[in-house]
Amino acid sequence: MRLTRPVKLTAAALASGALGVSAASALVGGSAAPAPQDPTPVAGSERLGPIVPDPVGGLQWALRAYTSTSGGDCVELGRMSGERFGQIDADGTFRALGLDAGGTCGDLSSEPAIVVLNTYPARAGLAARTVLFGLASPAVGGVVVQRRDGSSGTRPPIGATGGFLLPLAGTIAASELPVTVTLADGRRVVHDWR
């Protein structure tokens, strides 16, 4: 069978089009996204604390540390209502939370501390908050949070869980809260959020 010239041209255009789409798919965005670090907790690995007051009189803040199934060191920030760990909904209602994959996970065998800052906007009946928290390895002797506004540094205590926690009123940019982690041997690691 003899193909006409328009048919040949169309076939060539379609073939080159398919080639182009394949090439673009290979080059743009790279390969498919790998599974993110698994924050799924190991049941029974959770430890609660420290628990500290809210700066403007709300429910206490707390950390829940746990080990993930991939071996990650994880920490979740929450509020306490009596003995229950949970969160406050947008309408101000406390909701208890079971252990879930909601924590922030890192690797304390690779760096001495995981340092995290959560910011919460003001909502109906709830003032804005900034909460600095994290997990420290046993090699850490202390944590100091400076304020670039010139006020003196704050030393949030490191709890038995390795967690440290500093809730502050208002929304504060991370760059305003440089953190110095001092190791037991005297070395210092500065987290200046850059």
Next chain:
Amino acid sequence: MSPPPHAPARRLTTPLVLLALVCSFSFGAIVRIAFADSYHTACVGHGFVHGNYLDDSSFYGRVEPGCGSTLRTCDLYTWGSWDGGQTVTGTTATCTAWSIDFGSSYTECASTTHVESSGVFSDHVHKASNWCG
């Protein structure tokens, strides 16, 4: 010597094929990026991650560590309004802003995460995969 009778058609075929290649490459790039709206990898994985369901108000903004990043940010927005966010420093922590930690009852399909990783990619937006905003 006179040119062969089909020479003009051949001269036309090559540019046409090249044009088709360019157009289809562009199309492929647009399609690839559109489908990468929710979560993708640009050196490190980052973006919007649904929880157990697409509509249970449980979702995450996430930025994985790596590629030399020392600062990662993931903020959550619903209907364009800021729900809250997280910043992590250091080299191993995954930025994980979980909607439940910032309140409940957010409309998941109208939510986005704004993510940034120092030295890896600048601030940009990832939408829910079932975007309805």
